[in-house]
Amino acid sequence: MSRVVMAAALVAGLLVAVPASGAAADTDYTLTIDPSGKGASIEDTMYGVFFEDINRAADGGLYAELVQNRSFEYSTADNAGYTPFTGWAPTGGALDVVNDDGRLNERNRNYLRVGLPAGLINAGYNSGINVEKGKRYDFSVWARTDQAAGTPLEVGLTDPAGEDLAAELRLRVRGDGWTRYTGTFKARESSTTGRLLVTGGGTGTLRLDEVSLFPQDTFKGRSNGLRRDLAEKIAALEPGFVRFPGGCLVNTGSHYGYDESSNWERKRSYQWKDTIGPVEQRATNANFWGYNQSYGLGYYEYFQFSEDIGAMPLPVVPALVTGCGQNRATDDPVLLQRHIQDTLDLIEFANGPVDSTWGRKRAEMGHPRPFNLTHLGVGNEENLADEFFERFTRFRAAIEARYPDITIIGNSGPDDTGANFDRLWQLNREAGVDVVDEHYYNSPNWFLENNDRYDGYDRTGPKVFLGEYASQDNRFYNALAEAAFMTGLERNADVVELASYAPLLSNEDYVQWRPDMIWFNNHASWGSASYEVQKLFMTNVGDHVVPSTASGTPWSPSPITGAIGLSSWATSVAYDDVEVTSADGRELFADDFSGDAGNWTGNGYGRWGVQDGAYVQSDATATNPLVTAGDPGWSDFTFSVKATKLSGSEGFLIPFAVNGAGNPYFWNLGGWNNTRSAVDGGNQSRVFHSDNTTIETGRTYDLRVEVRDRTVKLFIDGRLWAGFTDEASQAPEPFRQVVTRDERTGDLVVKVVNAQADAARTRVDLGRDTRVLPLAEATVLEGLPDDVNTEHTQPIRTRKAQVRVSGSFTHTFPPHSVTFLRLKDKRR
Template identity: 45%
Template sequence: MISFKSIIKGNIILFLLFPEFAHSQASILPATPVAPFSHPAKRISADLFGVFFEDLSYAADGGLYAELIQNRSFEYSASDRKGWNSLTNWEYTTEGFGYGTISVETSQPINANNPHYVVLNIDDPGQNGVGITNLGYDGIRLKKGERYNFSAYINQISSKAIPVEVKLCGRKGEVYSVFKFNTSGRGWRKYTSSMSVKRSTDSAVLTLVARQKSKLALDEISLFPQETFKNEANGLRADLAQTIADLKPKFVRFPGGCLVHGDGVNNIYRWKNTIGPVENRIQQRNIWSYHQSVGLGFYEYFRFCEDIGAKPLPVIAAGVSCQNSGGTWVIGSTGQKALPFTEMKSYIQDILDLIEYANGPVTSTWGAKRAAAGHPKPFHLQYIGIGNEDKQTDAFRSRFKMIYDELRAKHPEITIVGTVGPSPNGEDYNLGWDFANRLAVPVVDEHFYETPRWFLDNNNRYDNYSRARSHVYIGEYASQGTKLINALSEAAFMTSLERNGDVVKMASYAPLLANLNHTSWNPNLIYFNNDTLVRTANYYVQQLFSVNEGDTYIPNIISFERDQSAKDSTLASSCVRDSKTGDVILKIVNAGPTAAVAKVNLSLLNVTGDLIVSKILTGNPNDQNSIDHPAVVIPISTRVKLTDLDSFLSPAYSLTVIRFSAKSNQHHVSN
């Protein structure tokens, strides 16, 4: 155990995370001392800190979704990305003097939703056969001793059975695993195998070849690690999913983001296209200029939420597309398109069907589909988001109101989350709030990507929000970087969210995941490649808050002593109580360049013991984690005495979380 004094003395940057303690909260105070926040103790939202997932930067395919074959069903096209086609990421394989032809066809698909497939016409198999090779997502990562589930749909067009060989091998020909079988008749049939791997590599490929003169069709070629998160079928990459689970989020917002309302009305995300057998799902272009296999669909999202104990928060387009449709990423312009009013009835029915899919009995139409997928119990859907930072136009408002009125009438138990534009101020923000107030929308979604200075200067943003109007969901926020100073500015702001946890219903940092080889947005909470991942300093701040949540905010506990000539409002603190454990949790943020004294008023708390558990995240302001150096900024554990809290020295550039036992406080708690 490292002493607190040694941390300050040695300016230690390296920390060891123990997520069972940790969660942070504080209230920034100006440089000139003022009276502590004087409102009574208040209840904090039970769903305050969660996560937001959007499929950008290859967060789903090639990321959280564990499928290792890219373009497995030959549905890539030039509309996804310039230069792409049905054979993108595939190579025609004719080793050992074999030859034949390859074609992409659509006349006899597995089903109409999956129209493209490959036909191999082998004139001479040569020594090693003729077939195709998939390159994976920047290669296929394999681990020695682990097993991988292969599957493929094959239509034996020739009259006789065809010997087929599937190999996992290196780019130089080294073989890691082989599966051999014969086709068993004409028509589309699914062939499967579990393949064990002899050695580890991060750059394997999968090759499928026919070993005799023949003709066959191929589609939906898949390779999954057998070890997925919670061993779910069609599941998630275990390390990424576990890293999200370690945040202990109270909710998961999905599937976006701009992804939801899409690039034009024909690109609006339709949840019904993403459920059922994967070969029957309808794939489409991603607004971020790549392809969605929708293997990670609404069933998988719901299942993931359940696996990590988080509430699902699906977001549905409000009948309009993104205002940036057609590439009009210019402030004030709008490419927003709207569904015709004649289509709104069926569109609204889709949303009602989503609620039935999530919550309906197995005897209902959509509850039966959920049960058929393997989940007869409901998913306990409580929230639905309608719209995503939409431009406030008449087209948007009229369609939002149609959806809102119908859902309120038929499902009053569902909490609807509205939207007030992409920025923390401005025309769309003001118009959006006016509209939400007129409709009495229960919760509205605010977004802001701002500088660290903005987060420090806006710590009091929600102090004076009217408690009589809509609650707030901060659906997307980040301080434009992953250095320690970025994370600390967010920590300071998060203390204000706890202080205002009666009006701020939920908050989620965004974006969540980014593939280092395909990053289309920065910053992100977690970066990854095929081999590993890195938790940013921002990640540890989110974790320290989320695993140390309280349900009551207690005012008048922490105050600061600091030179009155200081120009920065870089100090923040909060005190919350967890009624389930009886613990009191202090969060102290110092985002400034000098140490500061925090005075904890223990007389207002009924402390029951001497044991204090402390976590500290500190270092130099420009420190940040990377794939090569993933542990530059991580929390460390330390101990302090209760007597230390009379004049607690908060190091420069630090977040400290202190947790100890105390009896229920005697102050009035407001609801």
């Protein structure tokens, strides 16, 4: 199909679709709606947000603290490049971080010992501390001195050149016992590269800990609060729930517990009791994503934020089976029972009366009223189905015995299909679990193709919590695919009770994962194209589905086409002697990596580099660090490569037919922890062949892919491994819709996604007995497929206009667009 560019013009207040010069003919559709019909009811909590401390989402992000490493607790256990001085720079004098009996408390173990006079500087996160003229900032520090007369402490906010951004604070530390000292700055100037300067004068020894700087302008003005612009963007989604504290963050870590009488141990799993109480008494810990987490943003703050934005709190606790590629289970019955008790205590913390042990702790933190916890997840993305479910059953029995009204959520592992997925669903179904948490991150075309994923789910079985999903990029095309998929979620709202895009936040300077919904730096934040789609759906849900049907898009068969790729999964690999030839033997592409890797484009994951004449991906933890090369228009080609596994848990991932118009095919050798191999993908995301082929470490394999029209043959060391013909003759359906009813207003909300380059001229029929007002409100997201929202430009933003409608009318939906039409009942 030729590319069609549509321009929107407002004519007499009406939205009219106008083709640009050179536009092709529209594609015709019909949309038939039964306004009197009533489909699945949609809960107010259907759409929510998933928060995980990934991409610096907490410290340096939603948590408003401006000082990095405020308590000098950074360690190589967090990150190989960390020291207790990470984030700090000395300005003279003798400074050392110590851990001895003089510490602030048992969990805040490190502190700074200063031989006076001396000072130090903290630049926060990103390029510095953001300071805004006229705003107030609260400084605090815990300090002690060995000088009987006290020690002067000067605190300043400066720019990198040392120019003051606010009047200096002058404090005096007195006594050799830990005491909290505070002061407030009012900024005279603005800077995004501010520095906090702390200087001790006189002689002797000064000790410092918990050096903190907070903006007073936090969300809802709360102390120890949240960064306002980020919290407001989340609140603007009107989420029905907040899932916290994460996914992989929940059930990973080097161990699950410790002897309560022992010293604090680093790198333990996330445990909610570590995160409540006075912030100076909370632990810091290694984060699964490779940095330190302060727990300043803890369970109390998560509950409080959920309440502040009118969302249901949905915490997830570990079940003592690790996920996210770690695949370990504890067999310690004492430890398991302690975690079960911790979970019971969590429910008491959230809902218990003030005279209960944990309800009292909630009240002491400032919230005597219960938080009204109703849902709780146990476990996250476990690959060991039976081991997980045995432990899940223990948690479930204990919770139901004491708190029968709590809905307990199981899960189906980290994938949308497969043996582990099927086994977990079987176990959840047989046990009568109420809700099962599904997670998947797939290509945009997978989302287009799987609009009907939940049509065939058992209506009497467990409901679905789609706890993590996103298509694999942040372009507008990804958001369109997600929008098309969401029409299927709503159509199946009797099965899909809860859904949340993930991850929620990403600091642009600390990206461990993409895509992400909201991006930020130290002074600005912006919603991705996916954020705009999520906001449109989440703020226009409706109360029930209205039956509707739409015609499909006509297609013609086409050959398999695309460029080539190299990748891996949790494995370090080396590739060499890549060659692509045409069917008649002409060389189309060759790379023996005797020079650089300039022919290849990556997706930002993994560590690729040319080593000893091979292209090496050296990160044995990276998942699908895809690099591609060649022409997306190649057809009838042969792709050969030499592949060597260096280390890790799997084998080779060889994508081919990479063209952006459909799912690439993936030849997965040594997948599923080197137990199975398969080839899958294509426009229908099917598995074409699988067997028990495994891959040896250190052995070089000659791999060859032959593509002829729609037939593929795959060879290992010259021997045919598999062959198939992909009979799929059409691309994923780009035109998707769902209709819901807003009972409060009576509006019919017609939601149409047109994820293609042609405009969709659509005849909408409401039936002869339906009467609607002649003008409907249209909310539209429209753009080019590769559009990306950034700090400085947001091409994907909603616009509103009016559309002329009737009981039967024609409307042209622009190419690459999401349109919500609110049709008003004439009788109301």
